Amino acid sequence: MKIREKESTAKANNEDKSEDADLAINEKEKKEADEQPDEKSDKKDNEKPKDHTKAVIGMKEAEEIALNSFSGTITEVELDEDDGRLIYEIEIENGNEEAEIDIDAYTGEILVLSIDRDDN
Known part of the structure; x- marks a missing residue:
């Protein structure tokens, strides 16, 4: 047992x-x-949609932001995607200066402001 x-x-x-x-x-x-x-929820919370139709700010608003940072005549405006982020690329001329301004299409934040001067 x-x-x-x-x-x-x-x-x-x-x-x-x-x-x-x-x-x-x-x-x-x-x-x-x-x-x-x-x-x-696979997408990161801070990842922006890639659809160009979902830009938070319009082209006119982006142009106003650019002109407030550099006065002149807008010669070119493009809405491009860079690393999944929509960016307005705006070129402005003013006499012997030319500015290239990148603006976040969602926030309106100026990401790049590059000014070239022609010394002629």
């Missing part, structure tokens, strides 16, 4: 260990699943 009792106890202990291992594995899988981002 004692042998069977020991076998039963050992079997019960093994089942307990097996249940504990299964529980630990299930908890680990659940934790890993919770840490995985949803397919919907």
Whole structure:
């Protein structure tokens, strides 16, 4: 009888260990699943959409921002995508100076202001 009792106890202990291992594995899988981002949230929160029709500011507003930073005559305006970010690239001439201004199409922030002077 004692042998069977020991076998039963050992079997019960093994089942307990097996249940504990299964529980630990299930908890680990659940934790890993919770840490995985949803397919919907795969995009970074700060990533801007790449659709050119979703520019927050219009071309006229971008031109006004550019002219407020450098007065002159606008010679070129382009809406380009750079690293998934929409940017207005505006060129302005004023006498012997020419400015190239990059403006974030979502925020209106001036990203680049480059002024070239012709020393003629």
